[in-house]
Amino acid sequence: MDDLERQRELRRERDRLLDTPNCPQCLTRMEPADVGGEPMWRCPECGTLLAPE
Known part of the structure; x- marks a missing residue:
């Protein structure tokens, strides 16, 4: 991985x-969570x- 790609990943x-x-x-x-198959924040x-907005 070159420096430019690493900078993009960090951004x-x-x-x-x-x-x-x-x-x-x-x-x-909060952290992402999967509650009953639905994406949520926990x-x-x-x-x-x-629930995500």
Whole structure:
């Protein structure tokens, strides 16, 4: 992998992280989860589930 491709990969990862919501209950950054076959956001601290917008 060349430097330019690595920079692109890092930029995509940064953009993905910036699109990650914070938990409305405890403000922790949420993580993607699959709940019953549906994509959701789940808080690793308090377990709150949030449907993607």
